[in-house]
Amino acid sequence: MSTPELRVLVVDDHDDNLVLLKMVLEARGIGCLTATNGLNGLETAQTERPDLILLDLEMPIMDGFTMLEALKADSRTRGIPVIILTATYLQPLSVERGLSLGADEYLTKPINTEELLVRIRSVIRTRKAERELQQLRKDLASMLVHDLRSPLEGIGIALNLVLNQKLPEQDANQLVGMARDQILALSRMVEELVEFHRVESGMAVMPEPLPPRDLVEAIVAEYSLVAQDKGLSLVTDSSEDLPMLLGDRRILKRVLANLVSNALKFTATGEVTLRACLHENMVRFEVADTGPGIPADELNRIFDKYFHIRRRKERPEHGFGLGLAFCKFAVEEHGGKIGVTSELACGTTFWVMLPIAANAATSPSLH
Numbered sequence: 183m184s185t186p187e188l189r190v191l192v193v194d195d196h197d198d199n200l201v202l203l204k205m206v207l208e209a210r211g212i213g214c215l216t217a218t219n220g221l222n223g224l225e226t227a228q229t230e231r232p233d234l235i236l237l238d239l240e241m242p243i244m245d246g247f248t249m250l251e252a253l254k255a256d257s258r259t260r261g262i263p264v265i266i267l268t269a270t271y272l273q274p275l276s277v278e279r280g281l282s283l284g285a286d287e288y289l290t291k292p293i294n295t296e297e298l299l300v301r302i303r304s305v306i307r308t309r310k311a312e313r314e315l316q317q318l319r320k321d322l323a324s325m326l327v328h329d330l331r332s333p334l335e336g337i338g339i340a341l342n343l344v345l346n347q348k349l350p351e352q353d354a355n356q357l358v359g360m361a362r363d364q365i366l367a368l369s370r371m372v373e374e375l376v377e378f379h380r381v382e383s384g385m386a387v388m389p390e391p392l393p394p395r396d397l398v399e400a401i402v403a404e405y406s407l408v409a410q411d412k413g414l415s416l417v418t419d420s421s422e423d424l425p426m427l428l429g430d431r432r433i434l435k436r437v438l439a440n441l442v443s444n445a446l447k448f449t450a451t452g453e454v455t456l457r458a459c460l461h462e463n464m465v466r467f468e469v470a471d472t473g474p475g476i477p478a479d480e481l482n483r484i485f486d487k488y489f490h491i492r493r494r495k496e497r498p499e500h501g502f503g504l505g506l507a508f509c510k511f512a513v514e515e516h517g518g519k520i521g522v523t524s525e526l527a528c529g530t531t532f533w534v535m536l537p538i539a540a541n542a543a544t545s546p547s548l549h
Contacts, residue, residue, distance in 0.1 A: 186213030188306065191232040193223035193249065194267070195241040203236060206295045212302075220244030224252050227259045234306055236298075239268040239280070247283065254284040261313070263305045267293055330371065333364040340364070370443075373436075375504065387430040387515055391539040394424045394458045394465050397431075401438050401456060408446055415453035416442075424458060427465040428539040429516050437512050438467060440505040441532045445471035452529075464518070464535040475526040484522055485510040509534070 192203045195218050204214040215230055217223035221244040227235060235253070239246035246266065253259045266280045269291035277288045286305045289298065340361040344354050398420050409416035427434075438456070445454040452472030459466050476484065487507035509532075513520040517537050524530040 186211055188234070188302075189213035189215060189230070189232045190234045190236060190302065191215040191217065191223065191226055191230065192236045193217045193220065193241070193246070194236075194238040195219055196238075199238070202295075206299070210299060220246060220249030220252075224249050224259075227253060227262060228256065231258070232262060234302055235262055235264045236302075237264050237266050237285070239266060239271045239276075247279065250280065250283045250285060260284075261309070263309045265289060265298075265301060265305060267291060267298075330368065333368040333371075336364045337361045337368075387433055387512075389428045389430055389516070391426040392429055392431055392434070394427055394467070395420050397435055397438055397467075398456055398458050400435055401442050404439060405442050405446060408443075409454065412446060412449075413451070414446060414449060416446075417453050417455040418457070419455055420458040421460060424460060424465060425538040427536045429536055433512050434516070434536070437509045437534060438469070440509055441469040441534075444505060445469050445473065445530070445532075449473035449529075461535065464537055467534045467536075468531055469533075470529060470531040472529045475528055476522070476524040476530055477526065478524075481522060481524060485520070 190207055190212055192200055192207075192214060193216075194200055194203070197218075200216045200218070204216060207214045215226055215232055217226050219241045223235070223237070224244065226232075237246045237250060244252075246268070250264060250266075253262065253264065263286045264284065265287040266285045267289050268276075271277075271280070272290055280288050286309075287301050289301065340357040343349065344357050349357070398418055402416060402418055406416050442454060442456060449471045450473070454472075455468070455470045457466075457468040457470070459468075485506050487504050510520055513534055513536070519535045520533070522530060522532045
């Protein structure tokens with residue numbers, strides 16, 4: 183006989199309720215444990231660790247409220263979800279008390295068994311998602327410590343060698359250059375964290391009318407040497423007479439910088455193109471590369487910060503993976519849209535669409 187997918191503990195002092203619920207649960211392949219009072223239910227929960235508890239309130243020896251309070255005070259049982267089932271405690275104050283003590287649902291008898299099964303699945307699914315989210319947050323904290331420590335250790339090693347050993351000038355310059363690169367990498371990571379937190383926490387943007395080609399020029403000025411150093415071409419293709427867009431200059435520059443930086447990072451040969459054009463009465467930016475492309479099963483998760491944390495466990499890479507998540511938050515905060523298309527071995531194109539300023543004048547052409 184196979185092990186049940188779920189195990190539910192039913193705590194109720196009425197035998198007919200226990201029999202009915204046990205029959206309903208087991209008919210759906212759910213394992214069922216039973217207890218006839220709160221004290222016995224608490225002991226069973228502590229030893230068996232069920233996936234969920236169905237808890238009556240009016241019981242001898244220890245009532246449901248007392249058991250619930252004891253469950254949430256014990257580290258062994260605190261995380262077990264609880265659904266209250268009661269025929270007597272129907273007042274709003276009782277409902278409030280049960281939920282404040284940590285119950286996940288508060289249902290009154292008689293119980294519709296089909297509804298109860300739906301609630302059980304829903305509560306367990308929600309708790310599972312919460313546990314996964316907590317684990318991902320722990321993973322993120324661990325990842326941050328690791329990724330911030332590594333550049334600092336590299337900087338320390340390089341500077342100690344320069345300060346404490348007599349090195350040829352060429353070797354000393356190389357070590358100083360390595361330290362400089364690590365400082366720049368550290369600065370980018372800190373900036374990524376700060377920007378992401380600023381947008382995700384709802385800090386207001388400061389929109390103003392902006393010429394789209396000003397943003398393009400600023401990105402080219404910042405990344406042309408990076409492209410040159412990698413042997414890549416950084417190409418621009420901007421339509422003339424684009425209307426002014428409405429946005430926060432600093433944040434939108436960071437969005438485009440993240441996209442161009444990623445494109446340069448993952449492109450080994452060829453070029454990265456930054457385009458700006460008018461599309462569907464919005465200003466559309468595109469960052470296209472000739473890199474390896476993104477697998478199809480990752481495309482609709484690429485802007486999810488927790489997806490990058492999961493992926494880092496399997497494929498460690500430099501940086502936090504928050505840049506694309508920041509881009510999504512920032513663009514949507516501007517009332518815009520962001521997306522990506524990609525084909526393996528053929529390259530990737532990220533696009534951003536932003537609203538134009540009301541009564542926008544066209545931005546000046548560059549010659």
